[in-house]
Amino acid sequence: MNLLRAEFRRLLATRMWRGLLLAAALLGGGLMGAMALVGPQNFSPPMPGLDTGTGVRSLLGFLGYTAFVPAAVGALAVTSEYRHRTAAVTFLFAPRRGQVLAAKLAAFGGAGLAYGVILAGTAAGALFGVAAIRGISLGLPTGTVLGLLARVGLAMVVFLLIGVGVGALLRNQVAALSVVIGYLYLGEPLLMMIPGVNRLYPVLPGGATAALTDFTYLADAISQEVGSTAVHLLPPAGGALLLTAYALTAALLATILTLRRDIT
Amino acid sequence: MNGRPLTIEVSRLSKRYGPVAAVRDLSFTVEPGVVTGFLGPNGAGKTTTMRMLTGLVSPTSGTATIGGRPYRRLRQPSRAVGAVFDASAFHPGHTARDHLRVYAAMGGYPDGRVTELLELLDLAGAADRRTHGFSTGMRQRLTLATALLGDPRVLLLDEPSNGLDPEGVRWLRGFLRRLADEGRTVLISSHVLHEMQQLVDDVVVIRRGELVAAGPWSQLAGPPAVLVRSPDADRLITALHGHRVETVEPGRLRVHGLDAPAVAGLAARHQVRVHELVAENTSLEELFLDLTSDKAATP
Numbered sequence: 001m002n003l004l005r006a007e008f009r010r011l012l013a014t015r016m017w018r019g020l021l022l023a024a025a026l027l028g029g030g031l032m033g034a035m036a037l038v039g040p041q042n043f044s045p046p047m048p049g050l051d052t053g054t055g056v057r058s059l060l061g062f063l064g065y066t067a068f069v070p071a072a073v074g075a076l077a078v079t080s081e082y083r084h085r086t087a088a089v090t091f092l093f094a095p096r097r098g099q100v101l102a103a104k105l106a107a108f109g110g111a112g113l114a115y116g117v118i119l120a121g122t123a124a125g126a127l128f129g130v131a132a133i134r135g136i137s138l139g140l141p142t143g144t145v146l147g148l149l150a151r152v153g154l155a156m157v158v159f160l161l162i163g164v165g166v167g168a169l170l171r172n173q174v175a176a177l178s179v180v181i182g183y184l185y186l187g188e189p190l191l192m193m194i195p196g197v198n199r200l201y202p203v204l205p206g207g208a209t210a211a212l213t214d215f216t217y218l219a220d221a222i223s224q225e226v227g228s229t230a231v232h233l234l235p236p237a238g239g240a241l242l243l244t245a246y247a248l249t250a251a252l253l254a255t256i257l258t259l260r261r262d263i264t
Numbered sequence: 265m266n267g268r269p270l271t272i273e274v275s276r277l278s279k280r281y282g283p284v285a286a287v288r289d290l291s292f293t294v295e296p297g298v299v300t301g302f303l304g305p306n307g308a309g310k311t312t313t314m315r316m317l318t319g320l321v322s323p324t325s326g327t328a329t330i331g332g333r334p335y336r337r338l339r340q341p342s343r344a345v346g347a348v349f350d351a352s353a354f355h356p357g358h359t360a361r362d363h364l365r366v367y368a369a370m371g372g373y374p375d376g377r378v379t380e381l382l383e384l385l386d387l388a389g390a391a392d393r394r395t396h397g398f399s400t401g402m403r404q405r406l407t408l409a410t411a412l413l414g415d416p417r418v419l420l421l422d423e424p425s426n427g428l429d430p431e432g433v434r435w436l437r438g439f440l441r442r443l444a445d446e447g448r449t450v451l452i453s454s455h456v457l458h459e460m461q462q463l464v465d466d467v468v469v470i471r472r473g474e475l476v477a478a479g480p481w482s483q484l485a486g487p488p489a490v491l492v493r494s495p496d497a498d499r500l501i502t503a504l505h506g507h508r509v510e511t512v513e514p515g516r517l518r519v520h521g522l523d524a525p526a527v528a529g530l531a532a533r534h535q536v537r538v539h540e541l542v543a544e545n546t547s548l549e550e551l552f553l554d555l556t557s558d559k560a561a562t563p
Binding site: 005010089093 | 322
């Protein structure tokens with residue numbers, strides 16, 4: 001309990017915390033608002049409009065694609081303990097390192113939830129707002145849209161925890177950020193372009209996230225580009241389970257490795 | 265101070281990093297109520313030993329205990345031990361108060377303790393400033409404040425005077441002396457002998473991870489000796505009646521058992537002219553010079 005309180009204090013005392021919430025609002029409300037205002041039919045290449053189910057899913061899918069932001073934040077927060085040498089102080093106060101990591105994961109789970117709620121909430125506001133202003137009736141029922149947004153929001157919690165896991169694993173800030181951002185933002189789309197490897201996409205973190213909203217636009221576009229067969233995503237529940245498994249694995253690996261490692 | 269005094273015991277402690285033996289079969293004891301200097305040249309294994317004492321680094325073999333228990337088995341470690349390893353271990357975006365509040369929460373100490381320490385270490389004025397603008401002295405005091413949150417009975421400081429100005433070093437001396445006088449166990453490492461001279465009571469000297477000497481400073485240092493050049497050497501010998509005096513050559517004496525100020529005082533009282541007064545290296549200084557000068561020797 002003391003550890004959890006300490007980790008929340010640590011998190012709330014930095015400016016990063018406010019930046020994180022601001023990013024959630026900007027990416028949720030801002031990005032969604034801009035995409036809805038422009039309209040998917042005016043994208044290049046054009047996509048089905050907001051009055052179709054595919055169009056709405058695509059916008060929500062793009063929102064899921066911003067998951068590298070909370071992941072980067074998670075990695076940044078954990079590695080800053082090593083960078084600023086507070087990790088040793090923390091383990092002096094709490095030599096049971098497993099408990100420290102558990103408290104961190106819980107605190108960051110909370111932070112990820114706040115991020116996800118703001119992201120999904122502002123995105124919902126922007127989407128419904130723009131639709132109302134432009135007189136478009138969305139291609140999916142309101143309940144379905146809200147459900148999909150909730151999934152995207154929860155996916156953010158998972159990605160933040162994946163970031164925490166990678167950070168605790170690598171400890172070097174630059175390395176962890178490069179891995180998290182490089183892989184999620186650049187690496188995965190690149191992998192999709194390699195014939196054969198792209199069959200793995202559905203079980204990679206990005207593919208699992210896309211499965212949550214049944215967002216195939218990006219994958220389809222790329223498979224068309226390179227002329228490979230279309231990618232079949234997992235069902236949403238499968239995607240959710242897989243994402244959770246990724247987060248748990250990252251957390252577990254980080255915990256086990258941190259337990260015995262020398263802090264020099 | 266809360267609870268009984270705690271003794272540090274290091275027993276046959278070793279640490280290997282691959283082929284490199286950082287610490288080899290090291291044994292020593294650190295007693296409460298005194299300041300103990302942990303001395304040795306850079307790379308002798310002081311930091312590794314202190315990190316093994318606090319459970320940050322796992323020993324390859326041997327044990328290090330505080331009050332009879334390994335650090336990781338202490339019930340409330342921050343109440344027993346306060347340790348400072350880095351002169352600056354805080355998030356640059358945290359204020360001094362934020363930083364202390366994080367660790368106060370971790371140790372289960374009330375926020376009042378944070379305010380108390382900010383005042384004790386003269387940081388009250390800077391409490392709500394972000395630490396990235398802190399001076400070396402302020403950083404030093406904030407790390408000390410962190411270590412002292414739990415009012416610990418043992419204090420471990422790794423090279424605390426690195427980068428401190430002379431005034432900061434003087435302040436630190438007084439501060440540590442007070443903590444030891446309260447019955448705490450104070451272990452402080454340094455690679456600079458003369459910094460420790462007026463501070464420590466006991467010393468533990470290591471080189472290449474092995475124990476070289478341990479015991480009270482006064483015993484290891486041996487009695488002081490002073491070389492005196494005087495045109496009135498005969499009269500000075502008379503004035504120094506009762507002390508052991510050697511005549512090195514005509515006009516040059518070696519006085520045993522007195523330091524330079526004492527000899528100068530005696531000479532003044534007896535109106536004896538003195539042209540030169542040189543304090544001779546004590547045996548501890550000789551030992552330390554040997555340790556630091558044979559770095560080129562084979563390992």
